[in-house]
Amino acid sequence: MSAASLLFSCSMHVGVSHPKLAAKSSACCLLNQPWNHLKSKTPFGHSGVLEKSKLSHRGDEILLRAGTLHVESAPSFTVGQKFQLDDVIEAQQFDRETLNAIFEVARSMESIERNSSGSQMLKGYLMATLFYEPSTRTRLSFESAMKRLGGDVLTTENAREFSSAAKGETLEDTIRTVEGYSDIIVMRHFESGAAIRAAVTASIPVINAGDGPGQHPTQALLDVYTIEREIGKLDGIRVGLVGDLANGRTVRSLAYLLAKYQDVKIYFVSPNVVKMKDDIKDYLTSKGVEWEESADLMEVASKCDVVYQTRIQKERFAEKIDLYEEARGKYIVNQDVLKVMQKHAVVMHPLPRLDEITVDVDSDPRAAYFRQAKNGLYIRMALLKHHLPNYTSLAFNSELLYDTNLYDPKYLDNNMWTKF
Amino acid sequence: MSAASLLFSCSMHVGVSHPKLAAKSSACCLLNQPWNHLKSKTPFGHSGVLEKSKLSHRGDEILLRAGTLHVESAPSFTVGQKFQLDDVIEAQQFDRETLNAIFEVARSMESIERNSSGSQMLKGYLMATLFYEPSTRTRLSFESAMKRLGGDVLTTENAREFSSAAKGETLEDTIRTVEGYSDIIVMRHFESGAAIRAAVTASIPVINAGDGPGQHPTQALLDVYTIEREIGKLDGIRVGLVGDLANGRTVRSLAYLLAKYQDVKIYFVSPNVVKMKDDIKDYLTSKGVEWEESADLMEVASKCDVVYQTRIQKERFAEKIDLYEEARGKYIVNQDVLKVMQKHAVVMHPLPRLDEITVDVDSDPRAAYFRQAKNGLYIRMALLKHHLPNYTSLAFNSELLYDTNLYDPKYLDNNMWTKF
């Protein structure tokens, strides 16, 4: 069984294995301990995933049906179930097998996005984009992903208003309200740790779209996906991380994920004021990942498969503008760098970029950053497909889904789950 | 004929009974007199509803067809008609029979929302959310309601820009523009009376989602619906209204609606500075509703079926912070209150809450406030279903609706209405 089919067998059989019997109260304890110590048997959970119980009336009802289903050995379609076991909180939660599974689905999403008049896979599902700080790029790519799969979106760009100083509602109360209106929450927050708080509270899946200086796991996933798509492998790759390595959460998350592959070598190239911090270096060492610091971008570029450039973030320098200006101009990816790079190598960047990559690099086939941005769409489509019920097998009978009689409670109470 | 079927027979036969012949000019007079003196025969109109004429070309065309239909005694499907007779402006417009009808539909919405991959009942309809002040909670629940029924939404969170000081467009002009782009308008405005002005202007239904210190009728509906859902009855209930009774429009609207039921008793529990005003007390007395004021939350809690807590609104106290702090701490629903409450009783709150209900109350089954928020979805689904044409009977032939030939003008001019 391939990793991808394993991934989906998880969501297909969720009713049978009953992992949601895990008590909500135990999930709440997670806040006081490393939450990834919890183990589950779902692929997404190998390195730690929140298991959610459904204590609500609705949840019990689903459980009951799933149980009946089990006895009857009928196929466990999750139509109308509208919940899932997993949240996406931090890059470290994914193990190598899960990453492979996600990437396999992401690749299949490329053909759905490119060739169809729109998939109807997630028809009837609502995603709430709960953004406590603006991030149009991230929001658009999530919303595009949902809509490309036939789902719909509730948008809140100004979610801060929910918890305004004047009104003072807690994040937890907001989540309990929003989960009543949607099937999955994609949240961007200004505070580190907000995503896990939301996930513990919600009875629907939560995807972290960036929580302050904390994590931005879907960016990390799309970065690794892009490396695999562009270079064709992850084991044995050579990656140069360039620019602001102290403040950039993308390079930090990427380092965590690369450590899951074998024979990886990472080069750190950054101005002195924004060097990679020791925690990442120690982590890489502990995982047996070779790394070195270098001040010579040209030499690193000539050796690497990937030159991962980042923006020097002016806002981190406050009034020390002279330090910023010095750091900013130090490592620029331009035609000279392209000249020493290998033919198969690529330039990546999380965007937006200023002048740390010159515009004349854009037309070189090795400029991968816009393809990288596009890969964010595929990764998010794959995550949404996994985290919401899987209609694929029903697609041939899709008109049946709109036969309202099927949703009449008296039909549902009897044999809906065995009808197909 | 049950109240609910009566409710829908109204929208089914609208073309036949021609209520839209009522002149627009008479509707305009409403601004100078109590508009709920107007009577109509639709269930929503028993206690006063705006009747709209369709003076436009489009309206005339529809009339013509409906007339033909009448002669032929064909079923009066309202496909493509895209208008309705009613607006939702204030809580008082609903009589008891109408409330029952709405609640019956709302209950049916619970199973649609829970069990299906999305209803297509309102497919092809567009709701404009015209919000002149932000209210993410209300907006999201309306938009979720529309999308759960297969409809779509045009969102304007910053509708004030329409009428900016620089440009100075009137509300009426804005409505005349927006009605051209949508099928129903859900409006939030900062001025009392804005909703009725919009309703008089628009040739499509208008739902008031709060107009300044005025009305917020859908909140009142969901409150009464929640009481019936939680307690199982409305006649004979005992309700304690707690907190800011002077400024809270929710408790005021709720008092109006409770007066429509028999043998109701209301307790007012509030700090002295924010006591219930005399107009409501007089109204209740005039309707024969028993009420009393009390300073003893524990005693009231022990007697009531519903403890309806509200937030003390800091913004009403301006610089009198000491008065605010005193009022705020006075009546808190906590474990002590839960202990004296009856087993079947519930705690409600319109949300957001600060600390007027302690967080440890949340896990008690009698904490109904998040279920109450969810009920807002069902009530709004029911209102949208009523106020937009009813496709249910066509659901089995839904694929015919997408046969473009049917929409070719030459077909439409002949016999579209009798085709089904």
Place this chain on the structure above:
Amino acid sequence: MSAASLLFSCSMHVGVSHPKLAAKSSACCLLNQPWNHLKSKTPFGHSGVLEKSKLSHRGDEILLRAGTLHVESAPSFTVGQKFQLDDVIEAQQFDRETLNAIFEVARSMESIERNSSGSQMLKGYLMATLFYEPSTRTRLSFESAMKRLGGDVLTTENAREFSSAAKGETLEDTIRTVEGYSDIIVMRHFESGAAIRAAVTASIPVINAGDGPGQHPTQALLDVYTIEREIGKLDGIRVGLVGDLANGRTVRSLAYLLAKYQDVKIYFVSPNVVKMKDDIKDYLTSKGVEWEESADLMEVASKCDVVYQTRIQKERFAEKIDLYEEARGKYIVNQDVLKVMQKHAVVMHPLPRLDEITVDVDSDPRAAYFRQAKNGLYIRMALLKHHLPNYTSLAFNSELLYDTNLYDPKYLDNNMWTKF
């Protein structure tokens, strides 16, 4: 072959004629020369249209298929192709034949919007509304147009954040990201020339929804469409342009378009401080269009088919408030003006209006400004229908479009294009 069928034959045979082989590099050169010197054979291109090459992997793939298609002489449906040749940048790009074709489609949109439960013509397509400055009216009408045709929308009301001073991303980089998430971009920008920059960059169609003091071509189209709808002709009409003729881009664009018709006469009626500029007068003269300036609104109104009133824009007067007040009160369309106007004549206004048209004019059948606003919907529906692939011919087999097997890569690589 009628103009309209010619219009669509263009999009039908796009794969066969391979205009997208034109090099992207040549398109880039356009920035340094009048871009409308480029000629193409598509109807939209008679007076200058950008031809786009698809240098991406996706583009090549499409080319390949289109080529195969050509050889097999199979019908060239553009299902799933999701690209188009044309952008809408400025009013002058449209010739008379193209205008007629657009208007014919717009008229057909009136019946789709009025009579159906929503067309599914653009199902599966995503429009991004990239608004760098707010314009709720324009945004809503574009979004309504897209949704009325079954498409969906990604909304960015605060696109400026993309290019914030802190981050400093170029418009070009933003476009390259957004084009990965959507099928067409509708852009409003504060800088003149932004639309053409976006169009040159994007591999998907771009529609200019206003770029600073530059162009607002869809407003010009809807104005001319309204004149034809209301008066029944364009050749031989008499139009009075009233109000702020110096700053109003709508009257300037309208003058450009009217010059394409025969025997047109234009009257300019404006306060001295905001008179029509010489460039337009010279242009009209060069095209043989008769025009005259007049200070007598009553006389002009009595002669004209169309009195096109505009708002005096306070923001253009800065601190010269006295000049503004004088200009503002000078020419008001009121009952007196109506009395001298001919029975068939109409009053138009791009909206919003202040008091330059008195409210008592609204009820006169000759008040066309709200119908004009509504026509914006039909024009935008027509443009979207043209600029996104045309599904009409497949509508009868629409259920096949949702047969997921068709989108399985192995089917797509073989014979998808000949399947229908």
